[in-house]
Amino acid sequence: RNGLMPNETNAAANGHSAEDIRWMTEAIELASQGRGKVEPNPPVGCVLVRDSVCIGKGYHQRFGGPHAEVEALADCDDATGATAYVSLEPCCHHGKTPPCADALIRAKVARVVVSVVDPFAEVDGGGIERLRSAGIEVVTGIAKEAGEELLAAYLKRIRTGMPWVIAKWAMSLDGRIATQTGESKWITGPASRGAVHELRASVDAIAVGMGTVIADNPLLTVRLSELAKVTAADKPNTETETSPLVRLVYSRSRLPDLQSQLVQTASQTPTWLIAGPQIANADLARLADHDVETWQCESADPIEMVRQSLLWLGSKDNPRGLAMTHVMVEGGSQLLGSFAAADQIDEVHAFIAGKCIGGRSAPGPLGDPGIKALSDATSLRMSRVDSFDNDVRLIYRR
Ligand code: AOF
Ligand code: ZN
Numbered sequence: 221r222n223g224l225m226p227n228e229t230n231a232a233a234n235g236h237s238a239e240d241i242r243w244m245t246e247a248i249e250l251a252s253q254g255r256g257k258v259e260p261n262p263p264v265g266c267v268l269v270r271d272s273v274c275i276g277k278g279y280h281q282r283f284g285g286p287h288a289e290v291e292a293l294a295d296c297d298d299a300t301g302a303t304a305y306v307s308l309e310p311c312c313h314h315g316k317t318p319p320c321a322d323a324l325i326r327a328k329v330a331r332v333v334v335s336v337v338d339p340f341a342e343v344d345g346g347g348i349e350r351l352r353s354a355g356i357e358v359v360t361g362i363a364k365e366a367g368e369e370l371l372a373a374y375l376k377r378i379r380t381g382m383p384w385v386i387a388k389w390a391m392s393l394d395g396r397i398a399t400q401t402g403e404s405k406w407i408t409g410p411a412s413r414g415a416v417h418e419l420r421a422s423v424d425a426i427a428v429g430m431g432t433v434i435a436d437n438p439l440l441t442v443r444l445s446e447l448a449k450v451t452a453a454d455k456p457n458t459e460t461e462t463s464p465l466v467r468l469v470y471s472r473s474r475l476p477d478l479q480s481q482l483v484q485t486a487s488q489t490p491t492w493l494i495a496g497p498q499i500a501n502a503d504l505a506r507l508a509d510h511d512v513e514t515w516q517c518e519s520a521d522p523i524e525m526v527r528q529s530l531l532w533l534g535s536k537d538n539p540r541g542l543a544m545t546h547v548m549v550e551g552g553s554q555l556l557g558s559f560a561a562a563d564q565i566d567e568v569h570a571f572i573a574g575k576c577i578g579g580r581s582a583p584g585p586l587g588d589p590g591i592k593a594l595s596d597a598t599s600l601r602m603s604r605v606d607s608f609d610n611d612v613r614l615i616y617r618r
Contacts, residue, residue, distance in 0.1 A: 246305070336371055399579065426440055470494045471493060
């Protein structure tokens with residue numbers, strides 16, 4: 221495995237001191253330990269420093285728990301005169317916990333260094349303002365690129381109301397997801413499929429279209445036997461009590477068979493149907509009797525269905541009662557194509573196998589009409605490259 225690609229932070233060029241960048245980088249690394257446990261809250265880290273020595277550190281560990289600043293202050297005896305490095309602007313609102321800006325003021329820190337300003341309406345610069353009016357020096361934008369990278373999903377949800385969308389596909393070396401006869405099992409090897417289960421364990425929901433339900437009769441769960449194929453160090457933390465993975469089925473006309481694996485296991489694993497407007501209420505009721513949650517979209521337009529369903533998933537109005545932060549689209553090409561056409565693919569995990577398939581009618585990953593001019597192509601940035609036996613996985617992000 222090759223690990224992360226280096227992310228350039230042109231720190232010195234911005235006039236930021238190397239020391240500020242170093243401590244902020246540590247705060248961001250701490251923050252990342254909360255990933256997968258704090259959502260829909262942002263992962264945040266805090267490091268307290270005096271005379272170039274770390275005197276306390278902490279991070280937001282779980283949804284509803286203390287914020288990073290409070291954890292860091294609890295980790296140190298006396299923060300008087302210290303600099304607090306916080307990866308996100310300290311809050312100034314009374315949420316599940318009291319405002320962190322007040323806690324920092326009470327602790328008499330002299331300086332607060334922030335990476336990303338919090339766009340959350342109840343904060344949105346207010347935390348910085350409160351610190352400044354208490355006479356504390358505040359610097360923002362330190363290691364901003366790395367800070368925003370970690371907060372990308374949170375930032376998207378706060379700004380648009382929609383969860384971050386990861387599109388996952390497996391394809392041949394020549395870019396086909398199936399042969400011309402539709403055969404697709406299996407293009408990539410078992411180690412790659414283990415990595416997919418690892419990814420499933422880290423998102424709120426996985427989405428498939430009806431074509432895939434009919435063709436594959438998939439179960440779409442996280443299977444520990446598959447996870448075991450992933451090296452121990454890369455395993456997600458499955459010990460914390462995060463919400464269970466939700467399976468989403470997008471359906472414009474055809475419905476899943478009551479005997480399908482998805483419907484048969486809906487009482488154990490949450491299964492939600494995103495239905496088009498033409499589907500009859502009686503059919504939805506029949507699925508609801510089998511514990512499938514159903515939500516009907518007012519529009520039959522695939523792009524509108526993507527947008528409206530994402531707004532619903534990203535709100536508290538969904539059956540979980542908690543906004544979703546990460547949704548993974550697993551296929552097929554028609555659903556992936558609709559997400560691409562709606563410009564709602566934020567991250568791609570492309571698994572590529574050492575096989576060539578060929579054939580003009582063998583499909584690629586995106587089944588939308590596509591673009592005509594290259595200048596209209598969505599550009600994503602390379603984030604990571606891994607290899608799994610004879611396959612590679614490319615991760616590109618918006
Ligand atoms: C901070 N430090 O570590 C985090 C912050 O529901 P609550 O009370 O947990 O508040 C959630 C909001 O608080 C969230 O939307 C974001 O604005 C902020 N998160 N703020 O000062 C932290 N996690
Ligand atoms: Zn806070």
